[in-house]
Amino acid sequence: MITVQNLNKVYGTKSVLTDISLTFPTAGITSLIGPNGAGKSTLLMIIAKLLEPSSGHVSFNSRQISDIKTAEYAHRVATLRQSPGFNLRLTVEELISFGRFPYSRGHLTQDDKKIIEESIEFLDLQHLRNSYLDELSGGQRQMAFLAMTIAQKTDVLLLDEPLNNLDMRHAVQIMQALRRLCDEQGRTVLLVIHDINFAANYSDHIIALKNGTLKFNGTSEQVITETNLKSLYELDFEIIRSKHGCLCNYFNL
Amino acid sequence: MILRLSILFMVLCIASLTIGVQQLAWSDLLDGSKDAWLTLTASRIPRLIALILTGIGLSISGVILQHIVRNKFVEPATSGGLDAAKLGLLISLTMLPEANTSTKMIFAMLFCLAASLIFIAIINRIEFKNTVLIPVLGLMYGSVLSSIAEFYAYKNNILQSMQGWLLGDFSRVVQEHYELIYIILPVIILAYLYAHRFTVLGMGEEMSSSLGLGYASTAAIGLILVAITVSASVITVGTIPFVGLVIPNLVALKYGENLSRTLPIVALGGACLLILCDILGRLVIYPFEVPIGLTAGGVGGVMFLILILRGIK
Numbered sequence: 001m002i003t004v005q006n007l008n009k010v011y012g013t014k015s016v017l018t019d020i021s022l023t024f025p026t027a028g029i030t031s032l033i034g035p036n037g038a039g040k041s042t043l044l045m046i047i048a049k050l051l052e053p054s055s056g057h058v059s060f061n062s063r064q065i066s067d068i069k070t071a072e073y074a075h076r077v078a079t080l081r082q083s084p085g086f087n088l089r090l091t092v093e094e095l096i097s098f099g100r101f102p103y104s105r106g107h108l109t110q111d112d113k114k115i116i117e118e119s120i121e122f123l124d125l126q127h128l129r130n131s132y133l134d135e136l137s138g139g140q141r142q143m144a145f146l147a148m149t150i151a152q153k154t155d156v157l158l159l160d161e162p163l164n165n166l167d168m169r170h171a172v173q174i175m176q177a178l179r180r181l182c183d184e185q186g187r188t189v190l191l192v193i194h195d196i197n198f199a200a201n202y203s204d205h206i207i208a209l210k211n212g213t214l215k216f217n218g219t220s221e222q223v224i225t226e227t228n229l230k231s232l233y234e235l236d237f238e239i240i241r242s243k244h245g246c247l248c249n250y251f252n253l
Numbered sequence: 254m255i256l257r258l259s260i261l262f263m264v265l266c267i268a269s270l271t272i273g274v275q276q277l278a279w280s281d282l283l284d285g286s287k288d289a290w291l292t293l294t295a296s297r298i299p300r301l302i303a304l305i306l307t308g309i310g311l312s313i314s315g316v317i318l319q320h321i322v323r324n325k326f327v328e329p330a331t332s333g334g335l336d337a338a339k340l341g342l343l344i345s346l347t348m349l350p351e352a353n354t355s356t357k358m359i360f361a362m363l364f365c366l367a368a369s370l371i372f373i374a375i376i377n378r379i380e381f382k383n384t385v386l387i388p389v390l391g392l393m394y395g396s397v398l399s400s401i402a403e404f405y406a407y408k409n410n411i412l413q414s415m416q417g418w419l420l421g422d423f424s425r426v427v428q429e430h431y432e433l434i435y436i437i438l439p440v441i442i443l444a445y446l447y448a449h450r451f452t453v454l455g456m457g458e459e460m461s462s463s464l465g466l467g468y469a470s471t472a473a474i475g476l477i478l479v480a481i482t483v484s485a486s487v488i489t490v491g492t493i494p495f496v497g498l499v500i501p502n503l504v505a506l507k508y509g510e511n512l513s514r515t516l517p518i519v520a521l522g523g524a525c526l527l528i529l530c531d532i533l534g535r536l537v538i539y540p541f542e543v544p545i546g547l548t549a550g551g552v553g554g555v556m557f558l559i560l561i562l563r564g565i566k
């Protein structure tokens with residue numbers, strides 16, 4: 001369980017996060033939403049231990065994360081960021097096997113190999129396993145990185161805009177995979193997401209930030225209302241619910 | 254592939270032992286001719302060992318730097334490291350003329366390390382990170398360090414001799430004058446043990462931390478290994494550019510960059526390239542020799558240009 005207390009992050013004179021206190025739910029998908037500059041990614045990076053807060057605390061299972069070593073934290077929390085600068089020429093299988101690095105430090109055991117196999121199968125990447133990353137499409141690359149993060153076998157996965165620049169089919173594939181990860185394996189997924197409809201239809205829980213402050217925090221149904229979204233994005237919304245889910249329309253209103 | 258490369262390596266080794274001004278016939282060796290054995294043990298074998306260790310060391314240094322900086326065109330010659338080692342050596346020579354080899358080595362190493370750290374600090378401050386811009390910056394930075402060295406040498410009236418002995422040349426390698434190069438051996442072993450971690454470094458700081466790797470300490474180990482290799486090779490044989498650039502790039506094209514798998518190929522490739530350049534240098538104006546700094550610079554420079562023109566991403 002991850003809890004943040006009175007978290008602040010200041011860059012120079014600009015305050016990016018102001019006094020955030022909340023407890024993230026365990027198991028299931030939690031989406032962090034909000035307009036640009038709301039501080040979503042900053043919050044995620046602080047929880048990932050990749051960024052130091054200016055003040056405040058983050059605790060993981062009642063332990064301060066600042067007291068947990070990087071090597072140990074990698075057994076509990078896996079982080080996937082956007083990686084446009086990633087230019088290592090690795091095959092998909094090699095990349096995924098690096099998900100076992102926190103445990104194996106380079107010497108893969110039978111157990112590691114089994115987990116790598118499972119991750120490849122989980123995302124249906126068998127046909128790509130020997131392809132080099134730089135030969136893949138954006139969507140395939142993102143699937144490969146996700147498989148690596150899954151192979152890390154952590155309870156918690158932190159994903160920073162995993163759907164960015166993906167076509168609809170890949171975006172849906174990734175969200176369905178995350179759904180299965182939570183439902184079948186009981187893992188906790190925390191992601192920053194821009195597309196409100198993906199957030200509304202695939203998350204159990206939604207946390208909304210605006211200008212560095214916590215705006216809404218609740219189940220998907222509680223947060224996704226016309227008035228909430230209007231105050232969050234300063235846009236009119238029409239929410240159309242059907243038996244397949246809901247559609248947040250903000251066009252032509 | 255590794256088999257074919259090993260065969261090539263063996264052939265080159267035998268050629269390197271046989272070729273030279275002093276005719277060396279295998280039959281003389283079998284007859285137990287003292288002259289022949291002396292040529293072999295005092296000159297040819299030390300030279301070959303120095304070539305192999307330098308070749309492996311420089312190509313491994315290149316690949317480590319490329320993973321730390323995350324740029325495929327970086328190597329000791331394109332990041333200021335080589336020029337800094339030169340400068341350090343020069344300063345130790347003029348300030349402490351009595352200094353022994355290990356003191357010189359420490360000076361060269363510290364300068365090389367400091368220059369690499371400054372180079373990394375510079376490129377971390379650059380917003381616009383174009384792939385080709387970074388080695389260009391490194392070359393400029395290296396030229397500045399090199400001009401400081403030359404100015405210093407000029408003031409101390411050793412400019413000409415400096416240019417002579419700093420150009421990579423294996424003809425000076427004879428028994429009892431090259432043993433420092435063996436320090437590259439432990440570097441190679443450590444590089445193998447750390448191969449997996451260096452690959453993780455190449456994924457960038459955030460991904461390394463997320464995989465539980467101490468980024469700064471691993472990068473520091475990498476830079477120290479590079480500094481040791483570069484300074485030992487500068488002191489023993491002089492500067493040899495581009496080996497660390499050409500071989501890793503060629504290997505990456507074909508075998509990728511998972512170092513725990515490709516490091517043996519990179520190492521063997523570096524040794525082969527250097528032996529080949531050395532044999533070329535010995536044959537071009539036979540019975541005289543062209544220094545390897547020139548042949549490697551020429552061969553490596555052309556290949557560097559081809560790689561840039563082919564547009565490696």
